Amino acid sequence: MDLLWYLSRIPGARGLWQRYPVGSIPDRVRFGIWPRPHYAYGVNFAADLANNLGLREVCVIEFGVAGGNGLLALEDCAGRIGNHYGVKVHVWGFDAGVGLPLPIDYRDFPHLWGEGDYVMDVAALKARLRSAQLILGDIAETIPEFLQRAGVPPIGFVSFDLDYYSSTTAALKIFEGPQGSRLPRTLCYFDDIIWPEAACHSEYTGELLAIAEYNMAHETCKVAKVANFRWTRAHAAEWNEQIYAHHDFTHPLYNVKLRASEQLHLKP
């Protein structure tokens, strides 16, 4: 524990810090001093890993944009955190633009969501975006096209917020491009595995089912919860339970050592 950790525990201190977000990028990420701390953590993970691997560009994605508040937050994180590492962080948002499609069956929670929920005001959002790119259309069609594009840097962070099992299954195809299209470990945030309570989330429906099926179908790639993640945080928060990583175990960069060697000598 350091001085900052003790200071951050003074009642009201973190609220004040959120209001006046001063300090270094790593400190703000460590203490979650961002409007969407999970996005800051994901972008930081991607930029830091890219930097350690000697890459100067990386790509981060939001699946499910709706009004666009998340995409704007992601764009802000990408600019600030990318500058800190000297890595250009490209941002893409994928959305139908016309709201949710029809649920396919019980696996998409038709008791909670339905066709046309979360319609986007495309013109209003485009007017606010500075660097992020919006890809409109059903992701079952837009992802294969995206993976064919030349010059897209490797993917380092993905936020999944598509509500449905069927859409998340389609979104996970983002990891079926060539190995150069992603970092060896891609940080993932899954929005729809806690709320709403009435979903009673389990591995039989929704995002958790899509993850389970992806893992069954892929021998050397896995989407796995980052175990005990909350204990790595200066302040535990709900989003800590929603952090996963896509592992590509045969990726040519998977085994690159990221830290200097350490020794633990016997004390005299």
Ligand SMILES: C[S@@+](CC[C@H](N)C(=O)[O-])C[C@H]1O[C@@H](n2cnc3c(N)ncnc32)[C@H](O)[C@@H]1O
């Ligand atoms: C809950 S909203 C996203 C909210 C947003 N991430 C935020 O934080 O403000 C879910 C979005 O997923 C999109 N979506 C769901 N299934 C889709 C699909 N198959 N193709 C494209 N977009 C889809 C919907 O259009 C909707 O806007």
